[in-house]
Amino acid sequence: MNVPTRVTLVEVGPRDGFQMEREFIPTDLKVEIIDLLSSSGVPAIEATSFVNPKVIPQMADSDAVMQRIRRRPGVRYCALILNVKGAQRAIAAGVDAVRFVVCASETYNQKNMNMSVAQSLAALREVVAMCAPIGIHVEPAVSVAFGCPFEGEVPEARVIALAEAYAALGLRDICIADTVGLANPRTVRRLLGELRARLPDCAFALHLHDTRGLGLANALAAMDVGVTTFESSLGGLGGCPTTKVSTGNVSTEDLVNLCDEMGIETGVDVEIICEASRRMQEFLGRPLPSHVLAAGTRRMLFTGVSQPC
């Protein structure tokens, strides 16, 4: 098995995690969490989204969030956008990169973004035309890449076609998202291996969900075929907006712990991530779906931070 010496983590909790919460998270707390995350050593944070606040009220304070966070040098602050208007707002707010999602399922794209896949791709073309000349990095994702709750199996060819469309627009950093938690190590290895072979100039990231307990196994399978960038969420916050299933993103502390245990460098301090997750757990008043947050790391166990009784 190939295990890389180093991986790059992208923290998506402040966007993908927070947007699933019904209760409005105060802007101050959002800022506090993002600042904690940036102090942990994580090199990229999806800090917010610039979308219609009537549709996603949780993200109505995206401008204020971007304004108030302490920008740490070396950290890339990104935001999700769905169109040129969102991109303009994001750029005005000072993001380092904009992120864009198209689903590999027509129905899911329609339900989630109220656009057809063709309309999403057209919007992406406009975003790229606007961002490229001013040097704003555009990072596209293929969402629902391993199965759709509405359409069932998602043919690999559809994921590949979207990735090829991104590459044709000159985009090189492409994320493949297991939005519904239907990937397994075999399908991860096959799809990511195929994508890397077909688009050798592109770098692929894997957006991990732990819906059926396979998140970390899928990360390892992706590492085995050369993927070294992974997206996770503090405390395992997040889920799937169009399904009832509440278990969601792989928790960042679980992913960092996996890497720490296996000697894979992340540059991230797992204890600071746990601190941020505990803060969110206190605010939300429910246990978050994170293993390491509950059980601690090997080091915490051995040094008595989490004590045997």
Added chain:
Amino acid sequence: MNVPTRVTLVEVGPRDGFQMEREFIPTDLKVEIIDLLSSSGVPAIEATSFVNPKVIPQMADSDAVMQRIRRRPGVRYCALILNVKGAQRAIAAGVDAVRFVVCASETYNQKNMNMSVAQSLAALREVVAMCAPIGIHVEPAVSVAFGCPFEGEVPEARVIALAEAYAALGLRDICIADTVGLANPRTVRRLLGELRARLPDCAFALHLHDTRGLGLANALAAMDVGVTTFESSLGGLGGCPTTKVSTGNVSTEDLVNLCDEMGIETGVDVEIICEASRRMQEFLGRPLPSHVLAAGTRRMLFTGVSQPC
């Protein structure tokens, strides 16, 4: 990566899971769950233990449990024992095999079983001397094989020495237990690979915990080095009796789902396991730490048993 065509699952919930519960589980419910499990296709069930009921009151009804269950042909019903007296009781109650545990950590063995490792090994020798002539299978385990909350790192040599002691007693089916959830795919691959190389006549099982989210990744790593027998617990019931950490065994439904998704045959019907877990969840009145119990399988999602909203 080596993925076997078939694996053998051992359901340990009725012993390892139930013994962690403070509230006494009525004998009728224990019997109902064991009968459900045997109807799922699982080939082996650790049904109870024959130990001191003052120490483990939950297992005080082991005789009644063994008497009342519907014995399904082809299913191996086992029980944990710690000495000859326990073995005698288990055999009188009609078990197909007795299981015996020694810890790779002296302190853990002392705290958990109130014996030194040498005393445990002496007891095992007596058990084997009693069981071998009457054809009762003895299945030993090396517990705390990947790290100890009291002693810290557990040298591989200590695990290997215990496994060699088992083999010297003529025992061939040896379980390696990640009791505290400190294994990772690298250490699993290394230790199980080494054990298989040194003791080629023995068959090794891996007793999986998901304390830090690595249970399924560890199962795959073990498969990669040729292990094909795994121990799990319905609903993820269980934990670590001598530590505060409540997250425990890998849930059987998560493990069966992994195998179903990757085309690895188990012979087990995941929906029946979920039914048993739901029954326990209702009785215990708290959500069990099982991903598939909460989210359903791909099939349930695609056929609308777990509906997108």
